[in-house]
Amino acid sequence: MKMKADRHTVLVGGKRLELSRLNKVLWPEAGLTKADLIAYYWQIAPRLLPHLYKRPLTLTRYPDGIEEGMFYQKDTPSYAPDWLKTYRVVSDDSREIRYLLAEDEATLVWLANQAAIELHPWMSTTDHPDYPSYAVVDLDPATGAEFGDVVEIAGLVRVLLQELGLKGYPKLSGASGIHIYIPLWPRYPYRLTSRFVGYLGELIVKAYPQKATNERLVAKRDGKVYIDHLQNLPGKTIVAPYVPRPLPHAPVSVPVEWEELIVTGSGRGVQPHDFTLADIKVILARPPLFEQMYQAPQSLDKIMPLFAAGEKEGQKVH
DNA sequence: TACCTTA
DNA sequence: TAAGGTAACCCATAT
DNA sequence: ATATGG
Ligand SMILES: [Mn+2]
Ligand SMILES: [Mn+2]
Numbered sequence: 001m002k003m004k005a006d007r008h009t010v011l012v013g014g015k016r017l018e019l020s021r022l023n024k025v026l027w028p029e030a031g032l033t034k035a036d037l038i039a040y041y042w043q044i045a046p047r048l049l050p051h052l053y054k055r056p057l058t059l060t061r062y063p064d065g066i067e068e069g070m071f072y073q074k075d076t077p078s079y080a081p082d083w084l085k086t087y088r089v090v091s092d093d094s095r096e097i098r099y100l101l102a103e104d105e106a107t108l109v110w111l112a113n114q115a116a117i118e119l120h121p122w123m124s125t126t127d128h129p130d131y132p133s134y135a136v137v138d139l140d141p142a143t144g145a146e147f148g149d150v151v152e153i154a155g156l157v158r159v160l161l162q163e164l165g166l167k168g169y170p171k172l173s174g175a176s177g178i179h180i181y182i183p184l185w186p187r188y189p190y191r192l193t194s195r196f197v198g199y200l201g202e203l204i205v206k207a208y209p210q211k212a213t214n215e216r217l218v219a220k221r222d223g224k225v226y227i228d229h230l231q232n233l234p235g236k237t238i239v240a241p242y243v244p245r246p247l248p249h250a251p252v253s254v255p256v257e258w259e260e261l262i263v264t265g266s267g268r269g270v271q272p273h274d275f276t277l278a279d280i281k282v283i284l285a286r287p288p289l290f291e292q293m294y295q296a297p298q299s300l301d302k303i304m305p306l307f308a309a310g311e312k313e314g315q316k317v318h
Numbered sequence: 319t320a321c322c323t324t325a
Numbered sequence: 326t327a328a329g330g331t332a333a334c335c336c337a338t339a340t
Numbered sequence: 341a342t343a344t345g346g
Contacts, residue, residue, distance in 0.1 A: 021319085058333070058334080059332095063319045064319090074332085075332075113319085114320090116319095194337090216338055217339075228346070230345085233336075234336095235333090235336085
């Protein structure tokens with residue numbers, strides 16, 4: 001049976017958008033369609049946009065749903081509407097990429113119609129492209145590790161940060177791990193923020209080698225939680241908060257309170273897939289936990305000597 | 319998803 | 326006309 | 341040098 005006029009024209013923020021194949025199923029197991037994705041992005045816009053402002057994007061697109069082929073996209077295609085904001089980067093080999101900037105509802109809706117399920121913003125803004133405005137502690141459970149282990153390691157990260165006079169903001173990755181954002185003044189280059197997180201990782205592995213690991217070789221991670229500091233290097237990105245994942249039940253990466261994660265006594269802490277695309281109302285009803293981040297950038301100046309030994313300008317002298 | 323290239 | 330291809334990175338680290 | 345992982 002063929003669905004009739006599976007398309008609609010909508011007006012978003014003064015822009016006319018042609019939406020296509022609205023009934024196409026993107027998450028077969030959950031029965032969620034492109035219409036659902038568009039509705040989600042439209043509604044979540046006020047929560048999401050602050051985290052995308054001035055941040056060039058990498059997209060992951062799934063035009064035939066999460067069980068079919070995907071592709072990454074950085075360069076804005078020529079067929080994109082001319083009102084889209086872009087940021088031009090010319091690499092050494094003079095290749096040019098026009099990165100997309102998503103700074104309004106209309107752009108989000110257009111992206112969703114393109115079946116761009118995931119948005120991965122830079123950790124730096126176009127104001128200071130080489131200086132990230134946050135570092136991320138990316139906690140990835142290896143096979144055999146449980147989410148409780150991830151939470152345990154996250155708790156150690158929290159205490160360690162407190163020890164260093166810093167504050168971190170946790171979110172569910174939406175897959176199986178946790179991302180802890182550490183807002184910074186945009187004055188430390190990527191190399192250094194990566195080194196900083198690597199230092200945190202070393203301390204935690206030293207303190208808890210049973211469950212934390214730095215091993216780059218998957219085989220040596222066994223049932224442990226991998227502290228992936230390399231995720232902070234230039235060109236790497238992490239899925240933005242409030243972005244859905246291309247996994248069976250459309251779980252969403254959602255900021256959480258430390259107290260929701262680390263539950264004392266008999267209660268059950270928040271679980272990795274507690275929020276899905278279908279839970280848009282629940283997600284919107286939660287406080288915007290990450291928004292204060294940008295009002296509270298932090299300094300690494302005092303603790304830099306602990307991990308930046310011989311860093312300086314970064315290059316080898318000879 | 320949309321476009322381009324090739325048969 | 327239709328089928329097939331393309332749409333991104335790359336480097337820190339280990340061996 | 342080459343492989344690996346994310
Ligand atoms: Mn991760
Ligand atoms: Mn990772």
